[in-house]
Amino acid sequence: MARFDQSTGRYIYLEINGIEYRTYFEESGTGDIGLLLQHTAGADGRQWRHVLEDKELQSKFRLISYDLPFHGKSVPPTSSEWWADEYKLTKEFLMQVPIELSGALELDRPVYMGSSIGGHLAIDLALNHPSEFRAVVGLEASAYTPGGYNDDFFHPRISNQYKASLMYGMMAPTSPQNFRQETSWVYSQGAPAVFKGDLYYYSIDHDVRNTAQMIDTDICSVDILNGEYDWSGTPEAGQELAKTIPGAKYQTMKGLGHFPMSENPSLFLEQIKPVLHRILNNKN
Secondary structure, X not given: OXXXXXXXXXXXXXXXXXXXEEEEEEEEOOOOEEEEEEOXXXXXXXXXXXXXXXXXXXXXXXXXXXXXXXXOOEOOOOOOOHHHOOOOOOHHHHHHHHHHHXXXXXXXXXXXXXXXXXXXXXXXXXXXXXXXXXXXXXXXXXXXXXXXXOHHHOOOOOXXXXXXXXXXXXXXXXXXXXXXXXXXXXXXXXXXXXXXXXXXXXXXXXXXXXXXXXXXXXXXXXXXXXXXXXXXXXXXXXXXXXXHOOOOEEEEEXXXXXXXXXXXXXXXXXXXXXXXXXXXXXXX
C-alpha cells in the first residue's frame, strides 16, 4: 500500500517591491496558530520536511515551510529582468517574505522560526515588525556574523560540491550519517550565485549589535537556540545576543550543529518542543 506524507505543497503569488513572486510552500497540521519555517542560506524548505511530519506539532500548529524567491521551487520571477542585476539578499526584502506570506494565508500573528539567515531574520523581525508575530525563534542566530560574503562561493572553478562539503562540516559529528548526507545533498543543488547573495544578508546587512536591546519581548517573545557544534552561529554568539535583548531566552542545543532541523530531526524536536509549548501558553 502506498504511503504518503501529511504535508502538501502549492504555489502562492506574493508581491514584494512591485514584483510578483511565484512562491512555493508546503504545509501540514490542524492547529490554530501558524508556524512559519525559514530555511538557511542557499537551501530551500526541504530542510524542514521531517518537522512537517511530526504529529504532535501538527495537532498544535499550522506548519508552513517555504522556499524564498530564487530558491528551490520558487524560481525567479518572469515579470522582471532579474538576470541583469547581481543577486543580493537584503534585510528589507527578506523581512517582507514571511510578512507577505502570513498576510496572504490570513494567519493571525504566527510564530516565526528560522535557522542561520533565518535565525538572523528572527531578530530583525522582532526588532522591526514585532506586531506581526506573537513569537520568533532564532536558530543559530548572532548579532553580527562578518566574513561570509565573498567570491569563494561563486567562482567558475568551484563546484556546488564545495558548498555541500563545507556544509557537511558544519553539522555535529554525532548527527546520523543519513541525515547529514541529505542536508549536504540539498546544498549541492542551489545556484552558487544565490548562496553568495544570501550571505550578503548573513554577513553584512544583518547587524543588531547596537539595536537588539530595543526589542520589546512583551509584544513579540524571542527565543534563541544555537547548536553545540556550530562554528558559525556559535553558542557563545547566541548567548551574547540573548543577553542584550530584555526578556529573551537562550538555550544551547546539545548534540546539534548549524542545521538542527535536518541533520538530526528527532534530537532537534526533543529540544524545540518545550520552547514551542511555552510559546503556545504565552498570552502575547
